[in-house]
Amino acid sequence: MELSKRERSLVKALTTRNGRRRSGCCRCEGVRAVRELLDHFPQLVQFTVATERGLAALPGVVPQNLRMVDEKSFEELSDTVNSQGILAVASIPPEPAEPVSGDFILALDQLGDPGNFGTIIRTFRAAGGKELWYTKGSIDPWGDKAIRSGMGAQFGLNMRRFETLDELAKRAGDCGYCNFFIADPHEGESCFTCPGLFDHSVIVIGGEPNGVLGGYAPAGKVIIPMPGNYESLNAAQAATVIIFESVRRKLAGEPC
Amino acid sequence: MELSKRERSLVKALTTRNGRRRSGCCRCEGVRAVRELLDHFPQLVQFTVATERGLAALPGVVPQNLRMVDEKSFEELSDTVNSQGILAVASIPPEPAEPVSGDFILALDQLGDPGNFGTIIRTFRAAGGKELWYTKGSIDPWGDKAIRSGMGAQFGLNMRRFETLDELAKRAGDCGYCNFFIADPHEGESCFTCPGLFDHSVIVIGGEPNGVLGGYAPAGKVIIPMPGNYESLNAAQAATVIIFESVRRKLAGEPC
Numbered sequence: 083m084e085l086s087k088r089e090r091s092l093v094k095a096l097t098t099r100n101g102r103r104r105s106g107c108c109r110c111e112g113v114r115a116v117r118e119l120l121d122h123f124p125q126l127v128q129f130t131v132a133t134e135r136g137l138a139a140l141p142g143v144v145p146q147n148l149r150m151v152d153e154k155s156f157e158e159l160s161d162t163v164n165s166q167g168i169l170a171v172a173s174i175p176p177e178p179a180e181p182v183s184g185d186f187i188l189a190l191d192q193l194g195d196p197g198n199f200g201t202i203i204r205t206f207r208a209a210g211g212k213e214l215w216y217t218k219g220s221i222d223p224w225g226d227k228a229i230r231s232g233m234g235a236q237f238g239l240n241m242r243r244f245e246t247l248d249e250l251a252k253r254a255g256d257c258g259y260c261n262f263f264i265a266d267p268h269e270g271e272s273c274f275t276c277p278g279l280f281d282h283s284v285i286v287i288g289g290e291p292n293g294v295l296g297g298y299a300p301a302g303k304v305i306i307p308m309p310g311n312y313e314s315l316n317a318a319q320a321a322t323v324i325i326f327e328s329v330r331r332k333l334a335g336e337p338c
Numbered sequence: 339m340e341l342s343k344r345e346r347s348l349v350k351a352l353t354t355r356n357g358r359r360r361s362g363c364c365r366c367e368g369v370r371a372v373r374e375l376l377d378h379f380p381q382l383v384q385f386t387v388a389t390e391r392g393l394a395a396l397p398g399v400v401p402q403n404l405r406m407v408d409e410k411s412f413e414e415l416s417d418t419v420n421s422q423g424i425l426a427v428a429s430i431p432p433e434p435a436e437p438v439s440g441d442f443i444l445a446l447d448q449l450g451d452p453g454n455f456g457t458i459i460r461t462f463r464a465a466g467g468k469e470l471w472y473t474k475g476s477i478d479p480w481g482d483k484a485i486r487s488g489m490g491a492q493f494g495l496n497m498r499r500f501e502t503l504d505e506l507a508k509r510a511g512d513c514g515y516c517n518f519f520i521a522d523p524h525e526g527e528s529c530f531t532c533p534g535l536f537d538h539s540v541i542v543i544g545g546e547p548n549g550v551l552g553g554y555a556p557a558g559k560v561i562i563p564m565p566g567n568y569e570s571l572n573a574a575q576a577a578t579v580i581i582f583e584s585v586r587r588k589l590a591g592e593p594c
Contacts, residue, residue, distance in 0.1 A: 114569075197453070205575050210565030235568065274586045307585055309466030312491065313370075315578075319461050322575045323582045329563055330530045330583070 085131055085149040093131065093159050093171060097226045102174065108224040111161060111169040113139045115234025119170055120145065122237040126172040131159060136167025145170065161226050174224045178240040182257040184212030185328060185338055186283045189254075191247050192219035193288045193317055199223055200231020201318040202287070207235035209325045214239045215254075215284075217247050247286065254284045262286070262301040265324060267314035270303030273324050279304060280328040280338040287321045341387055341405040349387065349415050349427060353482045358430065364480040367417060367425040369395045371490025375426055376401065378493040382428040387415060392423025401426065417482050430480045434496040438513040440468030441584060441594055443540045445510075447503050448475035449573055455479055456487020457574040458543070463491035465581045470495045471510075471540075473503050503542065510540045518542070518557040521580060523570035526559030529580050535560060536584040536594040543577045 095101030096109040107128060110119050113136070119127065120143060130145035133156050137148075145168075151159075156167055188206055193199050199221050206214055214236075221228060223236050244250040251262060261283035263276070273279065286301065306315065306323050314320070331338055351357030352365040363384060366375050369392070375383065376399060386401035389412050393404075401424075407415075412423055444462055449455050455477050462470055470492075477484060479492050500506040507518060517539035519532070529535065542557065562571065562579050570576070587594050 201572065201575065204568075205571060206566075208564045208566045208568040208571055210567075238566075238568070272589065274589060306582070307589055308464045309585060309588070310462075310464045310494075311466075312460075312464040312494070315461060315464055316457065318575070319457065319578045322571075322578045326562070326579045326582075327586070329565060330586075332565070333528065333530060333563055 083147070083149055085129075085151055085155070089129060089131075089149065089171070090159070093169070096171065097161055099222055099225065102222065102224060106173055107171050108174050108229065109169055109171055109226055110229050110234055110237075111165070111226070112230060112233065113166045113168055115229055115232075115237075116140065116145065116168050116170050117143070118234035118237045119172055123172065123175055126175060128171045128173065130168065130170045131156065132169075133167035136165075139166060139168065162230065175237065175241070177242055180240065182213055182240070182254075182259065185332075186211075186280045186285055187213040187215055187254055187259050188321065188325070189247070189250055189284050189286045190214070190216040190220055190317075191286050191288045192217055194219075194221055195317070196221045196225055196227035197231045198316060198318040200228040200233075202321045203228070203232035203239065204235040205318070205322050206325055207232075207238050209329050211325065212240055213242070215242045215244060215250055217250060218243070218245050251284065258282055259284050263304045264301045265320050266303040266305055267320075268305070270305035272307050273304050273327050274307065276302070276304050277337065279324075280331065285324060287324075288317050339403070339405055341385075341407055341411070345385060345387075345405065345427070346415070349425070352427065353417055355478055355481065358478065358480060362429055363427050364430050364485065365425055365427055365482055366485050366490055366493075367421070367482070368486060368489065369422045369424055371485055371488075371493075372396065372401065372424050372426050373399070374490035374493045375428055379428065379431055382431060384427045384429065386424070386426045387412065388425075389423035392421075395422060395424065418486065431493065431497070433498055436496065438469055438496070438510075438515065441588075442467075442536045442538070443469040443471055443510055443515050444577065444581070445503070445506055445540050445542045446470070446472040446476055446573075446577075447542050447544045448473055449544045450475075450477055451573070452477045452481055452483035453487045454572060454574040456484040456489075458577045459484070459488035459495065460491040461574070461578050462581055463488075463494050465585050467581065468496055469498070471498045471500065471506055473506060474499070474501050507540065514538055515540050519560045520557045521576050522559040522561055523576075524561070526561035528563050529560050529583050530563065532558070532560050533593065535580075536587065541580060543580075544573050
């Protein structure tokens with residue numbers, strides 16, 4: 083089928099938060115992102131737009147409601163410089179119904195940069211993480227840039243949004259995740275030796291260093307040792323160090 | 339003194355590679371980047387442009403050849419949305435004369451993205467790294483974006499550029515760095531257990547996985563374990579995991 087005028091407008095509108103809010107949809111561009119979407123939420127796909135080239139990059143896959151377009155038409159829709167010739171429009175996934183699982187919850191507090199947010203999502207997914215929670219004031223992880231930076235890894239995680247860090251902490255506690263840690267650039271226990279860091283815990287990145295979570299529990303501070311004495315890493319790098327320390331401990335058979 | 343017309347043109351020209359090549363200068367914007375520059379290469383500063391606000395953010399520092407401007411004039415020169423009101427124009431540092439030192443050399447091969455390059459520079463600096471080498475085909479680390487992403491950390495490292503990975507390997511070998519590792523997304527020894535990974539070694543990020551370095555030495559492959567089974571991390575995240583594994587081993591007193 084051809085891409086209708088209405089669909090074309092929708093694809094363009096979805097680059098704005100307003101467009102996503104009105105339609106309840108997001109756009110998911112690139113081979114990897116579309117594959118993640120189809121693997122995890124095929125039922126959410128409204129339609130897929132592809133060129134011959136884009137479709138060829140997904141062998142054996144028949145995307146729903148496929149609209150074939152030529153390269154020139156695709157470039158007009160694409161938000162990237164070198165497009166991969168494929169994008170899908172999907173309903174934004176609802177809050178996951180499945181119970182909270184995994185060793186620890188990664189919580190992003192008021193993380194404003196879509197590139198950082200996307201990178202953390204992708205890294206957490208690569209490390210086998212499951213629960214990625216975030217607070218209001220963070221960038222929309224279903225935005226175009228965050229999905230591209232995350233390469234659609236958001237579709238493979240349980241993404242849960244909370245109004246405040248307090249509410250997040252309460253929910254985590256209710257689910258049995260009772261150890262709270264906040265990554266702090268200045269002080270705290272080393273992420274390489276901190277006991278129980280990944281044992282049914284919540285690790286907050288980007289949070290207020292002196293925050294107390296919900297009156298619910300005081301948070302331990304965890305620091306990434308920096309022998310270079312060069313202040314803080316950016317949020318994505320800090321998250322990466324912590325996430326892969328969990329991988330290392332697990333593979334080494336050390337207590338988590 | 340006032341900012342001259344010639345200086346104003348130079349500041350603008352330095353956002354392009356051509357402008358940097360012609361003048362041999364780079365521009366260094368933001369409080370942190372300017373501080374790094376002044377700490378390590380004050381003699382390279384040609385002039386500094388600042389607003390009252392920008393200068394106030396560097397207490398106790400008197401930048402060379404200071405040109406005070408108002409906020410509006412600064413915005414016209416700035417390459418950022420929310421400027422910090424300070425930038426310096428400096429000669430691009432020459433190849434460092436000091437001998438090669440540090441536990442390992444981090445080598446970036448044909449790394450094309452300035453954000454990634456800058457992030458790796460900053461992360462390596464934070465971890466106490468010293469030698470950051472790169473090959474032709476990489477983005478210019480003295481470009482505006484790379485300096486901003488790196489927050490000027492390039493001024494605190496020994497940055498050395500090579501025409502090819504072969505030449506890089508030869509030079510490293512001549513300096514006693516004889517163990518070569520290439521970060522590979524698909525196979526290799528785990529970066530968490532690989533012996534000698536940081537023992538007078540060269541670790542290549544972004545290199546051709548099957549490359550042999552200069553006929554000089556075959557490179558070992560090192561992999562970042564990814565339980566999520568989600569292909570590769572981006573170059574900056576991969577570098578971050580490896581860089582901080584070196585910090586962890588050192589702090590734990592494990593063999594490097």
